[in-house]
Amino acid sequence: MFAEFELVYHNQYNKAFSSPEKLRYAKKLWFSNLRHISPDVIINATHRAIRESEFLPTIKGILKYCEPDNHELGLPDSHTAYLEACHAPQPKAEHAWSHPAVYHAGRASDWFYLASTSEHSAYPVFRKHYDDFCQRVKNGEELTIPSQKAIPETITKPLTPAEQRERMQKLRDELDI
Structure with a gap:
C-alpha cells in the first residue's frame, strides 16, 4: 500500500x-x-x-x-432509485424492485408524498431515507420486502349465528354504540 x-x-x-x-x-x-x-x-x-x-x-x-460501494451491493444511485420509487405501480410490494432498499426508502418517504410533491422537494426526503437504508445494507442488514396476503375470493366457511352475534357485539362495544 x-x-x-x-x-x-x-x-x-x-x-x-x-x-x-x-x-x-x-x-x-x-x-x-x-x-x-x-x-x-x-x-x-x-x-x-x-x-x-x-x-x-x-x-x-x-x-x-x-466498505463496499453501492454498486457492488446492487444498490442503484439515489436518483435512479427515486425515479423507480415514483414510477412503481400499485401494489408497491408486488413490484420487481431493483433492491429492497428502494422499496423501504419509498415507504419511509410516504408513497403519496412522492407522487404528489415536486421532485425539488421530494427527492431530498427520499435521498435521506435511501442513504439510511443503504448504510444499513452496508452494515450487513438483510432487507426484505414484506409479502402481501391477498384477500380470499370467497370465505370458505360462513360464520354461525352465534359467532355473527358475538362479532356484532364486539363491534358495538368498540364503537360505543
Missing part, C-alpha cells in the same frame, strides 16, 4: 512521510487501525482510493474505501 502511494502521490507522500522515522511511525499507526481487515480488502481499497482521489488518503479514508 505504501509503495503504491509513493508512486502515485509522490510529492504528497514525501511531504507527509519526510523522514524514515515518520514513515515507520505512520506504518505502525496504519497497521494498528487496519489489522482487523484482510489484506485483499486493504489492497482493493488502496486501488479504489487511487482511482477516486487525487489526494493521499488518510486512515479514515482507507477505512471508508474498505
Whole structure:
C-alpha cells in the first residue's frame, strides 16, 4: 500500500512521510487501525482510493474505501432509485424492485408524498431515507420486502349465528354504540 502511494502521490507522500522515522511511525499507526481487515480488502481499497482521489488518503479514508460501494451491493444511485420509487405501480410490494432498499426508502418517504410533491422537494426526503437504508445494507442488514396476503375470493366457511352475534357485539362495544 505504501509503495503504491509513493508512486502515485509522490510529492504528497514525501511531504507527509519526510523522514524514515515518520514513515515507520505512520506504518505502525496504519497497521494498528487496519489489522482487523484482510489484506485483499486493504489492497482493493488502496486501488479504489487511487482511482477516486487525487489526494493521499488518510486512515479514515482507507477505512471508508474498505466498505463496499453501492454498486457492488446492487444498490442503484439515489436518483435512479427515486425515479423507480415514483414510477412503481400499485401494489408497491408486488413490484420487481431493483433492491429492497428502494422499496423501504419509498415507504419511509410516504408513497403519496412522492407522487404528489415536486421532485425539488421530494427527492431530498427520499435521498435521506435511501442513504439510511443503504448504510444499513452496508452494515450487513438483510432487507426484505414484506409479502402481501391477498384477500380470499370467497370465505370458505360462513360464520354461525352465534359467532355473527358475538362479532356484532364486539363491534358495538368498540364503537360505543
